[in-house]
Amino acid sequence: MSTGRAIVSPPLHRKLRIFSYDPSVAAEHDSLDIGSVTLNVRWEALEPGPVGEYIEVVDVDPASGVIYLPVDLNDPRLLAQDGHAPSEANPQSHQQMTYAVAMATIAHFERALGRAVLWSDYRPDSQSRHFVRRLRIYPHALRERNAYYSPAKKALLFGYFPVDRKDRHNTPGTIVHTALSHDIIAHEVTHALLDGIHPRFNEPFNVDVLAFHEAFADIVALFQHFSYPGVLREQMARTRGNLETENALGQLAQQFGRAAGRGGSLRDALGEFDPETNAWRLRSPDPTALERTDEPHDRGSILVAAVFGAFITVYKKRTRDLYRIASDGTGILKAGDIHPDLSGRLADEATRCAQRMLQMCIRALDYAPPVGITFGDYLRALVTADHDLLPEDPAGYRVAVVESFRRWGIYPAGMRSMSVESLLWPSAEDLATAEATREVTLYAEKALRLRDTEASLQRQYSKQRPMSQTSESIQRSMLSETGEVLDPAALQLPDRLAIWRGAQEQAKAFWHWLNDEDETLLRAIGIVLTPRQRKLSIFERHGRYRTEIHSVRIANREGQNGWPASEMVVEITQRRRGYLDPAEQAAVDDGRKFVGENDKGDFRYRAGCTLLVDPETMRLRRVIRTGGTIDDDVALGKVRAFLSGERLSPGNAFEAASAAISRAEPFAMLHRGGH
Numbered sequence: 001m002s003t004g005r006a007i008v009s010p011p012l013h014r015k016l017r018i019f020s021y022d023p024s025v026a027a028e029h030d031s032l033d034i035g036s037v038t039l040n041v042r043w044e045a046l047e048p049g050p051v052g053e054y055i056e057v058v059d060v061d062p063a064s065g066v067i068y069l070p071v072d073l074n075d076p077r078l079l080a081q082d083g084h085a086p087s088e089a090n091p092q093s094h095q096q097m098t099y100a101v102a103m104a105t106i107a108h109f110e111r112a113l114g115r116a117v118l119w120s121d122y123r124p125d126s127q128s129r130h131f132v133r134r135l136r137i138y139p140h141a142l143r144e145r146n147a148y149y150s151p152a153k154k155a156l157l158f159g160y161f162p163v164d165r166k167d168r169h170n171t172p173g174t175i176v177h178t179a180l181s182h183d184i185i186a187h188e189v190t191h192a193l194l195d196g197i198h199p200r201f202n203e204p205f206n207v208d209v210l211a212f213h214e215a216f217a218d219i220v221a222l223f224q225h226f227s228y229p230g231v232l233r234e235q236m237a238r239t240r241g242n243l244e245t246e247n248a249l250g251q252l253a254q255q256f257g258r259a260a261g262r263g264g265s266l267r268d269a270l271g272e273f274d275p276e277t278n279a280w281r282l283r284s285p286d287p288t289a290l291e292r293t294d295e296p297h298d299r300g301s302i303l304v305a306a307v308f309g310a311f312i313t314v315y316k317k318r319t320r321d322l323y324r325i326a327s328d329g330t331g332i333l334k335a336g337d338i339h340p341d342l343s344g345r346l347a348d349e350a351t352r353c354a355q356r357m358l359q360m361c362i363r364a365l366d367y368a369p370p371v372g373i374t375f376g377d378y379l380r381a382l383v384t385a386d387h388d389l390l391p392e393d394p395a396g397y398r399v400a401v402v403e404s405f406r407r408w409g410i411y412p413a414g415m416r417s418m419s420v421e422s423l424l425w426p427s428a429e430d431l432a433t434a435e436a437t438r439e440v441t442l443y444a445e446k447a448l449r450l451r452d453t454e455a456s457l458q459r460q461y462s463k464q465r466p467m468s469q470t471s472e473s474i475q476r477s478m479l480s481e482t483g484e485v486l487d488p489a490a491l492q493l494p495d496r497l498a499i500w501r502g503a504q505e506q507a508k509a510f511w512h513w514l515n516d517e518d519e520t521l522l523r524a525i526g527i528v529l530t531p532r533q534r535k536l537s538i539f540e541r542h543g544r545y546r547t548e549i550h551s552v553r554i555a556n557r558e559g560q561n562g563w564p565a566s567e568m569v570v571e572i573t574q575r576r577r578g579y580l581d582p583a584e585q586a587a588v589d590d591g592r593k594f595v596g597e598n599d600k601g602d603f604r605y606r607a608g609c610t611l612l613v614d615p616e617t618m619r620l621r622r623v624i625r626t627g628g629t630i631d632d633d634v635a636l637g638k639v640r641a642f643l644s645g646e647r648l649s650p651g652n653a654f655e656a657a658s659a660a661i662s663r664a665e666p667f668a669m670l671h672r673g674g675h
Helices: 029-034 076-080 091-113 182-197 209-227 229-239 254-259 296-326 340-367 375-389 397-407 445-462 469-482 496-516 519-524 582-589 633-643 657-662 666-671
Strands: 013-019 036-042 055-057 135-142 147-150 155-162 175-177 271-274 279-282 548-558 564-578 603-613 620-625
Touching: 013 091, 029 229, 036 091, 055 091, 091 135, 091 155, 091 182, 091 209, 091 340, 091 548, 147 182, 155 182, 175 254, 182 209, 182 340, 209 229, 209 296, 209 340, 209 375, 229 340, 296 340, 296 375, 296 397, 340 375, 340 397, 340 548, 340 603, 375 397, 375 564, 375 620, 496 548, 496 564, 564 633, 582 633, 603 633
Parallel strands: 055 135, 135 155
Antiparallel strands: 013 036, 147 155, 155 175, 271 279, 548 564, 564 603, 603 620
């Protein structure tokens, strides 16, 4: 029986206003028109906070003893005006901005990875894992010059602090809120997303690991600048399309950097502020810079410069024709402002190049080793992931990446060639064993059934069909308030809990396969189960070395010519007790020193591999190994040397081995003091 009421579908997006960079930009007359932007955030049912499927904003200010009233973004008055206007004085505007930027960052990840993102599991002990539905965001958590992601709390904590400087950019006594910096929010959300994909990347087992965490978070924040058309066009007009000059697109957290006494932004992908001349200068690639740089942020800035340099190279190539057309063939523009049509076309090309580079950078995470990543590993991951999805590369993105990394001295250890083909991770056919070249069926009958279950969940995600119980209850309340019949299919969100549970079952199936497979094949992929020479520091059970299926995830992406491309990503690790004293290590290994099951050693050494598998045929496609196997004493020794301080400069983040090993909150300390 018809009710006579129309079926109304909700909007695809919720429009929310934010500061484009931070409040300082909106306060400058020259940039008044681009001080704020409006984001199209994917529509979802929200409770006050906001609280949604992925994010929960909790606005408690412990230093002031205040709990701020949570913003209700479903208020019709806010819906009608795209949320609160960006404001330094309104805490609800702070809540709105952290939510909006966080959701925009999540959207970039889900598009690149081809799946719903999951936060890292909560593990109260080594035996249990619990699903974390929402990342908590505290916009006013700290009264200090800091903002960080807490792996223990599964939360982002943003600080605020008074300005103690007096210059053309700063007024003493005014307050800087890190929760109002687009770049800081995107940076911290990226830390949390990366932790959900690679929780072991928090463990500093070489000089690149935490530097990579910082660099990757900066890369995502920088390339998100190119998602805002109005801001982009204004910067293109101001720089006449030359992105190698000083511009806001290549800078991070201007207000924070100036208030911290840096003279300019917190970090800059292209240049640096010269304190002696008070001027900005372009930084030239230095292939020796890594050799003398250990501090995570400084080292990470080299990786950022390499990635951004590749982007600039492709952008310049793709816009060369526009400059020729606008300059009557000379390629040199006349003095004065460029035509608005030209700045618009340049902005379009910059957006296209930036989106491709950002997708490359995020997608490469699935092609990284499960632990101990190096910058060289990331280069191989970038090239291989892009090659496998888009074999043709007419614009030369991969060549530009390799060239820029080489100019900055970034290359994988032991490589005899820096060609794109040489940098690809090995396929199963590349492994020098007959067992590895055969068609390998990874699953038994049970595993195949689980695979089909997981594939079904992913198809549901791609259609946005499942809906969480919380979201469903919110939708029911919306129905009762509005009195309209809403289209249920358009309201639904991915059931991330079901996807997480499916992944756990997949991991169990892989574990059974792993323990039944031929030892020769396992050694070829970097896994050791049966000791050739037993080492008692390696965790074992019933005479076999233990393994952990770290994660199993399915990616559904759009490949060449728009065809869907799917792959299963499996991460396998093993663990070993490490000791800072080599003599103690040897004594434990050969049994002269007895250690109990609960002995943790001085640190954990981990090794393993990432496998890329065709989910339809279950054929092994790529093998990405860590630098050594679990019984490799040389690789263990390198970790020991790093933690013992052989590569550490005075005052850097890993000054003492004990601090590096036992740190529960790595990002809190890394970000303290204006980093």
